[in-house]
Amino acid sequence: MDILIRDLDYAVDINLNVYKNIDILIRRDEDSKKISIDRGRNLLEKSNLDKKDLKIIDGDKKCALPGLSNNHTHIPMTLLRGIADDMILQEWLREKIWPNEGRLTGEDVYYGALLGCLEMLRFGITSFNDMYFFPEEIVRATKEVGIKGTVGFPIIDFGTPQCKDLDKLLNNCEKFIKEYIAEEKINPVVAPHAPYTCSKDTYVQCREISQEYNVLLHTHLSETRYEVVEMENKIGMRPVEYLESIGILGDNLITAHCVWITKEEVKILAKHRVKVVHCPGSNMKLASGGVMPLVEMLREGVSLSLGTDGPASNNNLDILEEMKIAALLHKAHRWDPTVGDVDTVLRMAFNSESIGFENRDIVLLDLNSPHLRPVHNIKSNIVYSANGNDVDTVIVEGEVLLENKKFSKIDDKYLRNIYHKVNSIIKKFN
Numbered sequence: 001m002d003i004l005i006r007d008l009d010y011a012v013d014i015n016l017n018v019y020k021n022i023d024i025l026i027r028r029d030e031d032s033k034k035i036s037i038d039r040g041r042n043l044l045e046k047s048n049l050d051k052k053d054l055k056i057i058d059g060d061k062k063c064a065l066p067g068l069s070n071n072h073t074h075i076p077m078t079l080l081r082g083i084a085d086d087m088i089l090q091e092w093l094r095e096k097i098w099p100n101e102g103r104l105t106g107e108d109v110y111y112g113a114l115l116g117c118l119e120m121l122r123f124g125i126t127s128f129n130d131m132y133f134f135p136e137e138i139v140r141a142t143k144e145v146g147i148k149g150t151v152g153f154p155i156i157d158f159g160t161p162q163c164k165d166l167d168k169l170l171n172n173c174e175k176f177i178k179e180y181i182a183e184e185k186i187n188p189v190v191a192p193h194a195p196y197t198c199s200k201d202t203y204v205q206c207r208e209i210s211q212e213y214n215v216l217l218h219t220h221l222s223e224t225r226y227e228v229v230e231m232e233n234k235i236g237m238r239p240v241e242y243l244e245s246i247g248i249l250g251d252n253l254i255t256a257h258c259v260w261i262t263k264e265e266v267k268i269l270a271k272h273r274v275k276v277v278h279c280p281g282s283n284m285k286l287a288s289g290g291v292m293p294l295v296e297m298l299r300e301g302v303s304l305s306l307g308t309d310g311p312a313s314n315n316n317l318d319i320l321e322e323m324k325i326a327a328l329l330h331k332a333h334r335w336d337p338t339v340g341d342v343d344t345v346l347r348m349a350f351n352s353e354s355i356g357f358e359n360r361d362i363v364l365l366d367l368n369s370p371h372l373r374p375v376h377n378i379k380s381n382i383v384y385s386a387n388g389n390d391v392d393t394v395i396v397e398g399e400v401l402l403e404n405k406k407f408s409k410i411d412d413k414y415l416r417n418i419y420h421k422v423n424s425i426i427k428k429f430n
């Protein structure tokens with residue numbers, strides 16, 4: 001059914017244009033799956049549409065914006081949220097995260113992913129880019145919730161809880177891609193974890209798979225100083241130079257973090273049109289130390305977007321919050337309040353294109369709250385004053401998935417069941 005949002009106070013579109021007192025009409029052609037979005041005043045009166053063929057949503061005291069995109073995360077780590085904070089990355093992974101991840105079953109990952117997908121939907125995130133074990137369980141949860149997922153098949157040299165044999169793992173990765181490649185709302189991708197857990201051969205084989213099936217590659221890169229120094233000591237190259245030397249850089253590569261990189265490395269990333277996901281909340285929480293060089297990246301024209309990283313290092317999946325974190329971090333870092341401006345961070349938050357999804361989703365923010373009044377500049381209120389809890393309605397690919405802050409497809413009883421399952425899963429953690 002077509003959807004008409006009437007009498008919105010404000011709307012911001014994907015090009016960051018602002019509209020006041022406007023209607024939005026969302027139409028979906030069921031055959032071609034094409035979505036059209038029209039904005040204008042009194043659309044019902046001006047069109048030949050019949051009220052009874054429309055789902056009408058009241059836009060009074062609301063602001064419409066495009067869907068938010070969380071472009072680097074590990075969704076099932078909702079299960080590990082709060083299990084270990086205030087530790088440095090390598091110790092956090094080795095001592096707390098990896099041992100407990102070893103205890104997870106596919107069913108556990110499914111419930112962790114369900115919880116995370118619901119959290120994202122509640123926060124207005126309509127697409128994500130994930131990398132985690134049991135990726136087919138993440139697909140299952142994503143489809144159940146209805147948002148769009150770029151789901152990485154994780155590759156690590158020493159194997160995953162599912163499979164310890166690297167050749168078999170790469171084989172399973174191909175099977176995973178073949179199984180989900182035709183899905184409308186799922187993009188299966190190859191996800192070698194990081195240069196410190198994957199060898200040159202592994203990266204090359206991952207790239208070959210990504211080329212054969214024309215899918216994206218997703219990896220961590222230059223997240224910590226330790227990672228860079230270790231590589232310089234071992235092979236005399238920095239991580240970006242190394243990935244370039246083995247032919248991994250290209251426009252199908254999505255790299256998370258890129259914190260410890262030089263101006264030269266920024267130029268290399270730009271030259272190969274690599275897409276970079278900025279995760280400022282996680283970088284600050286894990287005290288990764290450096291700051292992703294936003295100004296240099298923008299100057300060189302690198303495609304940028306935002307990610308929360310996993311909910312165990314953030315500790316939520318809220319991209320509205322991440323926008324403010326990004327804006328503040330770069331101002332403080334450069335002693336320059338013009339850096340990390342409102343338009344820059346909004347553009348990053350709406351960038352679902354770089355993970356393979358056209359952004360034709362609509363999110364409504366509820367402006368009927370003291371912290372969102374008055375409105376001098378709606379874009380400022382979105383970046384600096386709002387958070388995920390202000391999301392009221394979410395429309396993904398022409399389907400209303402959240403309305404009046406309630407999930408359309410998941411009732412309260414089922415939600416309680418998910419919380420109960422999660423509570424029993426975490427009993428096995430140390």
Ligand SMILES: CSC[C@H]1O[C@@H](n2cnc3c(O)ncnc32)[C@H](O)[C@@H]1O
Nearest residue numbers: 074097131132133154193220309310
């Ligand atoms: C191969 S599945 C993902 C793997 O990555 C781990 N992880 C979570 N957060 C980070 C991070 O910030 N840097 C590197 N690795 C991270 C996660 O626990 C899984 O083991």
Ligand SMILES: [Zn+2]
Nearest residue numbers: 220256309310
């Ligand atoms: Zn990560």
